Amino acid sequence: MGSKHGSLRKGSFGALLSGLVVLAIAAVALAGWATGRHLLASMGDSFVPMAPDTALSFIILGLSLVLLSTCRQSYFRPIRYSAFLVASIATLRLVESVSSIDLNVDRWLFRFPLDWFGPKQAGYMAVTSAACSLCISTSLFLTTMSGRKANAGDIADTLAIVASSIGLGIVLVYALGAPMHYSRTTIPMALNTAVAFCVLGGGVLIVPTLQDSKVLSALKGQRLVVPIDRKILGGFGLVLGLVLSLSTVSYQTICQFLEPSRPVIASVTRALIAPSLLLVSIMAVLTVTYFAVRRELAQGHRIEADGRKAKIFLDSIIENVPAMIFVKDVRELRFIRFNKAGEEILGFSREEMIGKNDYDLFPKEQADLFTAKDRDLLAGNSVVDIPEEPIQTKHKELRFIHTRKIALKDDQGDSTHIIGISEDITQHKLAEETIRESEEKFRNVFEHSPIGNSLTTCDGTVRVNNEFCALVGYSEEELSTIDWRDITHPDDIDESQRVLSTLIAGENDHARYQKRYIHKSGKIVWADVSAFLQKDKKGKPLFIVTSNNDITERKRAYEALELVNTQLETANKELESFSYSVSHDLRAPLRSIDGFSQALLKDYNDNLDETGKDFLRRVRAASQKMANLIDDLLKLSRIARSEMHRERVNLTMVARETAEELQKTQPARRVEFIIADGVTAYGDPHLLRVGMENLLGNSWKFTGKNPAARIEFGATHGDGRAVYYIRDNGVGFDMAYADKLFGAFQRLHPNSEFEGTGIGLATVQRIIHRHNGRVWAEGKINEGATFYFSL
């Protein structure tokens, strides 16, 4: 198949040539009529001449063909008018011959005598000529319509074939020298007319039109939808033309033969057969054409349906591909096609996209980029790959796409469209960004952490941060050539090796241990090491990160503390044995003092006067007091040393029990106890009991002189914690000495008034302090006292 332009030019030239030949033949004939030289019109003495109206028709048809050969659409309208004019003339002539009404159509141009050409009646347009003329003019008319009507071109081509075949047949008749009958209605077609129809029909067939008809395409041998039409139509047209021309000749012969004997039958035959044949032949042509065209159309419909299916299939593919697909025209780079995935990515519907270009839709800098890539593509690249381009969606959201652009080209190699296929890589890019940020974070943490970090990959590459360099005194370069064992204290190598092995063996992914590094300067650096093994997805070790916290100072402090603790423990033990000695040994002499004083008083009673006895009693009282002091001191030290076991203690119950016991010591006293219900505290039950006993005992003692004594116990709140109180209406105290209340051996009242060693409140304070609590007192002389404590 040749190129479209080539066939157009070739066809144009052939048609132009045909038109000119026809014009020449007709012009010669007209010149003959005009000058009276009939030879010019008849091409031979014994031949009939071309009728003047036939010649005129040829002039018009020839000119039309010349115009048509230019393929200019603006000429189509005049061509159609011309064809209509010629068809009218031919129709009038046919009407004349069928109806026997003489409209003198042939004489309109030139008035000439009927015998101008001798006895043979001449100068009339033959019926066959009229039929051919009608065919050709109709054919021309339809050719100009071939772009608009589906089957106009096919009919036009068929009619042109018929006309040129008739012409060819007539030429053959002349060549065979068959006898001709000459009458008004049966006059044969002139030879030059027949030649002109041959040429004209051929010219119309090959003239290029807007769109090749299927028939012509078949004739041209192009691969079209119905290949057999080439033979059927071409052959049928040819055969029909020949049959018609031959039958014209033969019926003229029959008529000539019948004329003398059966003039009536001959005239009837003549009158009926000619139009009948013509009608039959025209009907045959039309029928064949109709069926051919219908077959064509049916075929066409089927193919169209197949095409439509294929189009739907392709559309569906384009529509459902999970990537944005768009098509742009090359001239203005406007979108002409857009798919569903594209709508999803960009948020624009296809109605919003189609007909617009990048500048209508996207920010300028993006549109600049897209357009630049389009230009690149059109400048000669067949594919442009844009791995990442930012694009703003309808909702002003920024996405990233990977786009490939392809130029679609026509036969001439000129680009007609740009196809783009884009994939949304926003998620991917965000993930990459996240990974990059996370890597950066890790690097920052690694580099700028105040802890010495090292990262050792399995191939032995070592990375360390500045802090690690500071820790061991080596630079990163030096460390890359040093084995870790060389900077590890020999006693710690085995342990470190063991820990690292368990990490690599996968028993743990994390380990914490302490080791000693040997600093470049030789000093020992203690490090608290946290080691972490990073594995890949398959569990293969990738690298080990260690974080080394310099704990040399801490270690030193810890060692110092341990020493102090040991010393303290020793001291405590010593204190314990001291207390034991005090308890045991200090009392023994007191017992002797008391015992022998008593012996003196008893055995030597008569030898002592009252003063002597009084002295001895004082000795005994003093030793008793001393014994009590020793006991209280021991209690106090025991409280300081005893272990604490905190639990919830019901203080209400402790207070009630203590009150009962106090009552038992002095059953005669009347004391009103007001003890709040449900008071609890969290502390050591034994110590709290001792404390409560001391405080309540204190109140009991100092209300001793009040006949309406009252002791209260309860709890309030202060500073967000429970504050317990014990209030009495005893002798109270002077607030000026409040700070001395809790000191050991501190007493605010003379012993003669209230007995006591002055250890009780000191014990209470010790107990409260051991609970990290606070104890204080409020009071006024003779108005009672309130002791508060919180834990």
Add this chain to the structure above:
Amino acid sequence: MEDDQRTILLVEDNPDDELLTLRALEENKIKNTVVVAHDGVEALEYLFGTGAYKGRDLSVMPQVILLDIKLPRIDGLEVLRRLRADQRTTLLPSVILTSSREEQDIIRGYKLGANSYIRKPVDFDQFAEAVRQLGLYWLVLNETPKPRRG
């Protein structure tokens, strides 16, 4: 109270305390023989008929042992442990009579099988009262199994 064959073993290193204890017994008319051992070793020699007491008639065992804790050489708790470990003395009533009121001494004393634990009061009158009650209880009221011969 009458003179009695049933002896009391007093283990006491402090002569003052020894004298005061004897005086308290006397004041309470307790006439039993009092054997005084001045340390743990002497006490054990007496009980098992060794050393200074070699050949002593071991059928005579004290009715009650008054045992101080803090003693030279072998202390009172060790004496207690050893006599509880020996079949001949394992059932002897032993009363710890001491100055200490340390909780741990009391606990250890009872764990080793002391029958009583009494702290010597500083006040002699109270001490004498305690000794009186001791004598009444261990020498009169309390029944002990017949000593068995090994």
